Amino acid sequence: MALILDLAVQGAQMLLVLLLAPLLTGLVRKVKAHLLRRRGPPLIQPYRDLIRLLRKEVVLAQNASWLFRIIPYLVFAATWVAASLVPTFGTGLLFSWSADLIAIIALLGSARFYLALAGLDVGTSFGGIGSSREVMIASLAEPAMVMIVFTLALIAGSTQLSTMASFLISGEAGLRVSLGLALIALIIVAIAENARIPVDNPATHLELTMVHEAMVLEYSGRHLALIDLAASLKLLLYVSLIGCLFVPWGMAAPGTGVAAFTLGVFSYLGKLAIGGILLAVFETSIAKMRVFRVPEFLGAALMLGLLATLLRFVSGSL
Amino acid sequence: MVLAALTAVAALLAIVPVAVVIARSEHGRVIVYGASLAASLALLLIAVASLFATPSTTTLPLGLPWLGAHFRLDALAAFFLAVVNLGGVAASLYAIGYGAHETAPQRVLPFYPAFLAGMSLVVLADDAFSFLVAWEFMSLSSWALVMAHHRVADNARAGYIYLIMASAGTAALILTFGLLAGPDGGYTFAQMRAAHSEYAAAILMFALLGAGSKAGLVPLHVWLPLAHPAAPSHVSALMSGVMTKVAVYGFVRIAFDLAGEPAWWWSVVVLALAGITAVMGVLYALMQRDLKRLLAYSTVENIGIVFIGLGLALAFKAYGMAQAAALALTASLLHVFNHSLFKSLLFFGAGAVLNATGERDMERLGGLIHRMPQTAFVFLLGCTAISALPPLNGFVSEWLTFQAILLSPQLPSWGLKLIVPAVGALLALSAALAAACFVRAFGVTFLGRARTPAAERASETDRISLAAMGILAAFCLVAGIVPGFFMDLLAPAVGSLVGQRLPAQTGAEWLSIVPIAESRSSYNGLLVFLFMVISGTLAASAIHRFASDRLRRAPPWDCGYPDPSPATQYTADSFAQPIRRVFGTVVFRAREHAEMPPPGDTRPARWRVELHDLVWDVLYAPLASGVSIAADRLNHLQFLTIRQFLSLVFAALVILLLVLALWL
Numbered sequence: 001m002a003l004i005l006d007l008a009v010q011g012a013q014m015l016l017v018l019l020l021a022p023l024l025t026g027l028v029r030k031v032k033a034h035l036l037r038r039r040g041p042p043l044i045q046p047y048r049d050l051i052r053l054l055r056k057e058v059v060l061a062q063n064a065s066w067l068f069r070i071i072p073y074l075v076f077a078a079t080w081v082a083a084s085l086v087p088t089f090g091t092g093l094l095f096s097w098s099a100d101l102i103a104i105i106a107l108l109g110s111a112r113f114y115l116a117l118a119g120l121d122v123g124t125s126f127g128g129i130g131s132s133r134e135v136m137i138a139s140l141a142e143p144a145m146v147m148i149v150f151t152l153a154l155i156a157g158s159t160q161l162s163t164m165a166s167f168l169i170s171g172e173a174g175l176r177v178s179l180g181l182a183l184i185a186l187i188i189v190a191i192a193e194n195a196r197i198p199v200d201n202p203a204t205h206l207e208l209t210m211v212h213e214a215m216v217l218e219y220s221g222r223h224l225a226l227i228d229l230a231a232s233l234k235l236l237l238y239v240s241l242i243g244c245l246f247v248p249w250g251m252a253a254p255g256t257g258v259a260a261f262t263l264g265v266f267s268y269l270g271k272l273a274i275g276g277i278l279l280a281v282f283e284t285s286i287a288k289m290r291v292f293r294v295p296e297f298l299g300a301a302l303m304l305g306l307l308a309t310l311l312r313f314v315s316g317s318l
Numbered sequence: 319m320v321l322a323a324l325t326a327v328a329a330l331l332a333i334v335p336v337a338v339v340i341a342r343s344e345h346g347r348v349i350v351y352g353a354s355l356a357a358s359l360a361l362l363l364i365a366v367a368s369l370f371a372t373p374s375t376t377t378l379p380l381g382l383p384w385l386g387a388h389f390r391l392d393a394l395a396a397f398f399l400a401v402v403n404l405g406g407v408a409a410s411l412y413a414i415g416y417g418a419h420e421t422a423p424q425r426v427l428p429f430y431p432a433f434l435a436g437m438s439l440v441v442l443a444d445d446a447f448s449f450l451v452a453w454e455f456m457s458l459s460s461w462a463l464v465m466a467h468h469r470v471a472d473n474a475r476a477g478y479i480y481l482i483m484a485s486a487g488t489a490a491l492i493l494t495f496g497l498l499a500g501p502d503g504g505y506t507f508a509q510m511r512a513a514h515s516e517y518a519a520a521i522l523m524f525a526l527l528g529a530g531s532k533a534g535l536v537p538l539h540v541w542l543p544l545a546h547p548a549a550p551s552h553v554s555a556l557m558s559g560v561m562t563k564v565a566v567y568g569f570v571r572i573a574f575d576l577a578g579e580p581a582w583w584w585s586v587v588v589l590a591l592a593g594i595t596a597v598m599g600v601l602y603a604l605m606q607r608d609l610k611r612l613l614a615y616s617t618v619e620n621i622g623i624v625f626i627g628l629g630l631a632l633a634f635k636a637y638g639m640a641q642a643a644a645l646a647l648t649a650s651l652l653h654v655f656n657h658s659l660f661k662s663l664l665f666f667g668a669g670a671v672l673n674a675t676g677e678r679d680m681e682r683l684g685g686l687i688h689r690m691p692q693t694a695f696v697f698l699l700g701c702t703a704i705s706a707l708p709p710l711n712g713f714v715s716e717w718l719t720f721q722a723i724l725l726s727p728q729l730p731s732w733g734l735k736l737i738v739p740a741v742g743a744l745l746a747l748s749a750a751l752a753a754a755c756f757v758r759a760f761g762v763t764f765l766g767r768a769r770t771p772a773a774e775r776a777s778e779t780d781r782i783s784l785a786a787m788g789i790l791a792a793f794c795l796v797a798g799i800v801p802g803f804f805m806d807l808l809a810p811a812v813g814s815l816v817g818q819r820l821p822a823q824t825g826a827e828w829l830s831i832v833p834i835a836e837s838r839s840s841y842n843g844l845l846v847f848l849f850m851v852i853s854g855t856l857a858a859s860a861i862h863r864f865a866s867d868r869l870r871r872a873p874p875w876d877c878g879y880p881d882p883s884p885a886t887q888y889t890a891d892s893f894a895q896p897i898r899r900v901f902g903t904v905v906f907r908a909r910e911h912a913e914m915p916p917p918g919d920t921r922p923a924r925w926r927v928e929l930h931d932l933v934w935d936v937l938y939a940p941l942a943s944g945v946s947i948a949a950d951r952l953n954h955l956q957f958l959t960i961r962q963f964l965s966l967v968f969a970a971l972v973i974l975l976l977v978l979a980l981w982l
Contacts, residue, residue, distance in 0.1 A: 061871075098842035103841050116761070124876035124886075146749075153724050
């Protein structure tokens with residue numbers, strides 16, 4: 001019985017992230033529009049877009065290979081699995097130990113690997129430009145992320161997200177310099193990984209500076225729907241991750257009652273809303289960078305992460 | 319057991335004369351590779367059977383009369399023997415198909431079983447003399463294979479540099495064993511283990527030079543990317559996937575087993591070299607256009623990862639942290655195994671491409687996924703594995719290495735406290751760059767549109783080659799999904815070297831791997847794989863059932879400007895351009911020159927990229943010119959008169975006697 005309940009909670013989390021992801025994207029768009037004094041599309045527009053895309057036929061480039069057709073499913077599966085392994089409303093879910101934070105990052109790395117291959121498959125110049133820039137950004141963002149993981153793991157004594165969150169809820173960590181550095185680095189990485197301004201612009205399609213949108217230019221119909229959904233899931237994953245590590249309060253501990261879980265769900269929704277609004281405000285207040293400024297931006301994250309890790313190695317209290 | 323292993327090695331050696339006779343005959347290839355396959359398979363089974371057995375030794379009346387030839391099969395030797403011969407089995411199977419295209423079989427067939435035998439003998443040797451003889455045998459037979467196509471431009475230079483570097487490496491190893499043996503000359507490994515040499519630091523440095531040059535540690539790697547691709551592809555696979563592992567074995571045997579208790583600063587040297595090797599190797603790989611050379615440079619990177627694990631294990635061992643040392647050494651040895659799988663697989667794939675198109679230059683390939691779908695599939699699996707992406711095996715060993723790094727703040731020394739985080743960052747950087755490198759390798763070679771008629775006309779490779787690649791790909795997947803099983807196989811070897819082993823992994827819930835404690839870290843490849851399969855299938859079936867499954871083929875969109883010429887695609891060079899600009903300007907002093915003729919001039923515009931290999935420019939070029947200047951000067955000695963010669967000999971004698979008199 002307990003196993004079935006645990007399975008149900010785990011399943012609920014998987015469904016929750018899947019259903020909430022487009023809403024978060026919609027929220028960010030809506031707030032951005034409001035800040036620009038536009039009315040903006042309704043909050044549920046991303047769902048409508050997805051449904052419309054799913055119903056449409058796929059227009060496939062003549063020389064697209066079998067790999068091009070299965071990559072959307074691979075990308076979606078890897079991102080969904082990664083997103084449902086990040087604690088949202090409660091810690092210590094049934095499968096939370098099957099992959100730690102390093103594995104979650106590597107799953108996102110898999111998704112990116114396949115997507116970059118998809119950009120090269122049809123053999124167009126736009127796909128190539130997107131892929132080559134994406135791997136350049138990833139080659140700095142991923143090590144920065146690993147350094148952040150190191151810092152947090154050394155503070156919490158674990159790379160398991162649930163254990164980390166429980167440790168940080170307990171307040172033993174307190175305020176530390178390394179935590180602050182890690183937070184700044186994580187925000188920079190999250191912006192780059194999700195192709196947001198100032199690294200990339202998710203709203204543009206005809207600009208030589210685009211990265212993510214250039215890679216997926218040849219996709220249409222259900223394939224594009226899956227890739228868009230995966231992108232939304234990834235945004236949700238990073239907001240959940242920042243929430244779970246830096247504002248972990250409100251999450252239900254394993255084995256607590258319905259009330260705790262309800263509180264967990266509402267605090268999670270609150271965190272998502274605040275994260276989305278902050279992202280929108282940040283994006284409207286800054287201009288997009290040139291592509292070759294991005295390495296400096298991400299290099300800063302890498303150095304901050306390395307500094308935070310060094311501090312942890314040098315002193316237990318920093 | 320060791321006698322059975324030696325019999326199998328003798329069988330491999332017995333194939334050599336047969337191969338000389340039948341090399342040119344019609345069935346020569348099948349007989350030689352088939353027999354090598356059988357002998358390797360026997361050795362593999364013996365090795366797996368002795369993983370958990372007690373060490374068995376034997377002495378044969380060969381070699382030096384007062385020494386004999388000692389052989390020993392313990393857990394460490396059994397593990398490396400298994401790695402060598404798993405590679406040997408796969409390469410022999412592959413070669414039965416691939417070798418059909420060989421233009422000079424008489425130059426390949428006799429040396430192939432000799433090379434396999436040499437590698438197995440190094441692992442089995444239990445005294446310095448047998449070890450060095452086997453080591454040289456391995457080097458020379460592989461040199462002969464590198465020179466198989468000696469008329470191809472550059473191969474002769476590759477062979478020459480390989481020969482020089484191999485001799486230098488062996489010289490360093492001779493000094494290592496000389497110091498280990500001490501003044502009393504105890505040349506068996508058992509005597510060395512018992513005698514604690516006071517020159518342990520010098521021993522380690524010479525071992526690092528000798529084994530490191532064979533393994534490809536930067537800056538001793540220069541021969542590797544030249545020699546490995548020059549050999550026929552199945553031999554390239556063996557050299558990159560397996561022979562570098564034999565070198566790792568040499569280092570592990572000396573540093574962990576023979577040299578006694580390590581000092582903490584040894585690990586600083588090893589870690590620094592290893593971190594630089596990992597990043598430099600993959601950056602070099604990213605700049606290559608030649609598919610096989612790219613793979614060879616990627617071997618340099620992976621050797622760096624292996625040595626990071628070894629360096630950590632040395633540090634932990636020096637401070638008596640046996641549990642952490644066991645974790646680091648397990649990570650390192652598991653990466654040895656994993657790399658031997660996917661690097662052989664990738665070289666086989668590159669060989670299949672080479673056979674189908676006659677091209678190794680990625681800029682002249684493209685679109686092969688349509689002509690060679692099965693090769694493309696297994697090559698993609700190899701690329702995913704080597705990029706350390708779950709749920710394949712490369713990720714597991716890197717994950718374990720990261721876990722070992724996370725244990726290192728407990729190390730008391732300040733030098734290590736500062737270098738280990740930096741090495742962690744280098745490891746993370748090399749992992750991310752490796753993914754970029756293999757997106758480029760697979761994307762430019764197999765995806766997109768064919769860039770030349772040769773790539774257009776390619777056809778799928780033969781069944782036997784595909785079977786060999788399929789077996790390795792299956793191993794990559796299985797070792798990624800149930801890594802605990804393979805980690806348990808390593809436990810006896812690790813236990814014998816650092817005194818403690820990791821907790822048994824196969825007993826963990828749901829086949830997870832739990833190196834220390836579940837609250838600390840765990841990873842379950844099986845569940846991650848199942849989750850991905852289930853959610854992908856769920857999405858596919860739901861969409862096809864409830865939404866749409868219609869599909870229409872149309873010209874590519876490309877923002878409305880599709881260009882029919884395949885030259886408008888991204889190439890290997892253009893794909894690497896952003897990374898070259900970010901990292902290459904410092905590491906390779908990369909410069910881009912655009913030559914734009916003035917209006918009215920009909921010359922084409924040219925774009926040229928200038929790269930410098932700093933290791934070569936700074937280290938080897940001055941060394942080579944120094945040697946040639948010295949040789950020029952010494953040349954005068956040929957033309958002395960007899961009186962001058964005699965006085966020279968007399969002066970030399972007096973000086974030597976003086977030195978001796980002052981020394982003693």
